[in-house]
Amino acid sequence: xxxxxxxxxxxxxxxxxxxxxxxxxxxxxxxxxxxxxxxxxxxxxxxxxxxxxxxxxxxxxxxxxxxxxxxxxxxxxxxxxxxxxxxxxxxxxxxxxxxxxxxxxxxxxxxxxxxxxxxxxxxxxxxxxxxxxxxxxxxxxxxxxxxxxxxxxxxxxxxxxxxxxxxxxxxxxxxxxxxxxxxxxxxxxxxxxxxxxxxxxxxxxxxxxxxxxxxxxxxxxxxxxxxxxxxxxxxxxxxxxxxxxxxxxxxxxxxxxxxxxxxxxxxxxxxxxxxxxxxxxxxxxxxxxxxxxxxxxxxxxxxxxxxxxxxxxxxxxxxxxxxxxxxxxxxxxxxxxxxxxxxxxxxxxxxxxxxxxxxxxxxxxxxxxxxxxxxxxxxxxxxxxxxxxxxxxxxxxxxxxxxxxxxxxxxxxxxxxxxxxxxxxxxxxxxxxxxxxxxxxxxxxxxxxxxxxxxxxxxxxxxxxxxxxxxxxxxxxxxxxxxxxxxxxxxxxxxxxxxxxxxxxxxxxxxxxxxxxxxxxxxxxxxxxxxxxxxxxxxxxxx
Numbered sequence: 059x060x061x062x063x064x065x066x067x068x069x070x071x072x073x074x075x076x077x078x079x080x081x082x083x084x085x086x087x088x089x090x091x092x093x094x095x096x097x098x099x100x101x102x103x104x105x106x107x108x109x110x111x112x113x114x115x116x117x118x119x120x121x122x123x124x125x126x127x128x129x130x131x132x133x134x135x136x137x138x139x140x141x142x143x144x145x146x147x148x149x150x151x152x153x154x155x156x157x158x159x160x161x162x163x164x165x166x167x168x169x170x171x172x173x174x175x176x177x178x179x180x181x182x183x184x185x186x187x188x189x190x191x192x193x194x195x196x197x198x199x200x201x202x203x204x205x206x207x208x209x210x211x212x213x214x215x216x217x218x219x220x221x222x223x224x225x226x227x228x229x230x231x232x233x234x235x236x237x238x239x240x241x242x243x244x245x246x247x248x249x250x251x252x253x254x255x256x257x258x259x260x261x262x263x264x265x266x267x268x269x270x271x272x273x274x275x276x277x278x279x280x281x282x283x284x285x286x287x288x289x290x291x292x293x294x295x296x297x298x299x300x301x302x303x304x305x306x307x308x309x310x311x312x313x314x315x316x317x318x319x320x321x322x323x324x325x326x327x328x329x330x331x332x333x334x335x336x337x338x339x340x341x342x343x344x345x346x347x348x349x350x351x352x353x354x355x356x357x358x359x360x361x362x363x364x365x366x367x368x369x370x371x372x373x374x375x376x377x378x379x380x381x382x383x384x385x386x387x388x389x390x391x392x393x394x395x396x397x398x399x400x401x402x403x404x405x406x407x408x409x410x411x412x413x414x415x416x417x418x419x420x421x422x423x424x425x426x427x428x429x430x431x432x433x434x435x436x437x438x439x440x441x442x443x444x445x446x447x448x449x450x451x452x453x454x455x456x457x458x459x460x461x462x463x464x465x466x467x468x469x470x471x472x473x474x475x476x477x478x479x480x481x482x483x484x485x486x487x488x489x490x491x492x493x494x495x496x497x498x499x500x501x502x503x504x505x506x507x508x509x510x511x512x513x514x515x516x517x518x519x520x521x522x523x524x525x526x527x528x529x530x531x532x533x534x535x536x537x538x539x540x541x542x543x544x545x546x547x548x549x550x551x552x553x554x555x556x557x558x559x560x561x562x563x564x565x566x567x568x569x570x571x572x573x574x575x576x577x578x579x580x581x582x583x584x585x586x587x588x589x590x591x592x593x594x595x596x597x598x599x600x601x
């Protein structure tokens with residue numbers, strides 16, 4: 059039995075987990091529409107270009123998408139889109155591979171930090187974590203690069219402590235800096251890790267601290283975060299000024315969201331439609347979909363996995379651990395706690411799955427190390443008991459993952475994820491408008507990516523508010539409405555994000571003598587009308 063815990067065997071298991079993660083994610087990739095935030099990173103790549111630009115010399119460089127979100131992903135995707143186009147698989151596949159790489163690196167990190175047994179448990183749990191998989195596959199957060207950079211840095215810095223090799227120190231801090239540029243919200247988990255390291259490993263840190271190592275760490279971090287630093291120097295440190303407001307009134311809701319993320323049910327109704335919302339559900343087609351439907355029925359349509367219970371069990375077991383295992387568990391718990399407190403107290407953040415999931419893979423780290431440490435007290439039955447427990451936890455995760463897939467096929471994506479965006483994109487290849495105004499959120503970024511910037515897209519959700527500003531603005535808006543070669547795209551009322559925006563625009567147009575003439579209503583593949591494409595035409599007299 060002890061051979062099961064030996065390195066070659068565990069590598070095979072970790073490789074199998076990576077393969078399962080890859081195959082499961084690949085099955086999901088084509089089955090939802092391109093969500094607006096998922097396509098946001100293409101803003102600097104295709105017109106109308108959207109990015110926070112900094113002038114350096116004679117060049118205007120797009121360093122940030124917004125004050126806290128950098129253009130690292132945009133930069134990485136430039137060659138991808140040149141070689142593979144902007145289809146849905148080209149958009150999603152690279153981040154899935156980033157997730158696979160992060161899973162393998164997490165296994166290596168746990169093997170270094172806590173041994174083979176913990177590495178097996180942690181790798182298996184993370185591979186079966188439903189929302190970790192889905193947030194990486196569709197990466198609307200974005201979170202995929204955050205996870206990869208964090209785990210890579212943790213592995214490198216642990217390797218430096220164990221080997222004293224300076225390149226590991228440099229690259230570890232460089233990747234953390236790069237993570238800050240990718241998404242400045244990494245400051246949450248980075249602050250948590252620093253507090254946890256000082257609380258648990260102060261003596262160990264002091265043992266490898268020297269002026270040279272401190273300089274290497276600082277220089278590496280600043281080099282990685284250099285684009286973020288340049289942007290903030292140019293903009294008066296707006297990243298920190300504009301995102302440093304706090305509000306604790308939403309703490310209970312954010313705590314519930316964290317638990318819902320842990321047990322896998324947080325994205326039901328938001329990612330996929332429910333049965334009661336779908337009048338014409340699709341029947342399974344092919345072996346994979348039929349098997350998924352059958353498994354869902356046999357399992358009783360599960361929506362909760364056992365990860366949260368496993369985490370609570372690990373907390374109970376923690377007093378039974380000793381030495382390095384106990385210190386590693388305390389490090390992970392403190393890092394999570396400090397990061398979540400910042401997340402929960404920050405106004406307008408921390409209340410969505412793509413925020414909560416930034417704490418991952420620390421929950422799996424706690425469970426893996428606690429379970430592995432306590433299993434050693436069980437003697438000869440340790441490995442079978444641990445293997446059985448891991449199998450149950452992984453199966454519970456995969457069953458919830460399957461339920462998302464089953465609902466995705468049966469009912470389609472929810473409003474954020476409607477596949478009608480593909481039909482809209484195809485339709486817009488026909489007309490040749492002068493300008494296309496997107497009257498609601500959730501349209502423009504997706505169309506820009508899918509059409510590679512070939513549509514003359516304009517923000518139209520603020521036309522009415524712009525018209526109320528002054529006479530010059532009213533004249534510009536009125537001209538946009540009056541131009542017969544301008545098109546407007548809005549959601550139908552059941553799919554509107556900014557409720558009433560379309561009505562307000564139409565009322566304003568009526569006041570200047572125009573009415574909407576619908577050219578096309580674009581449904582999703584389930585027959586639900588999602589988009590309207592129209593122009594304005596003159597009426598006989600204004601209302």
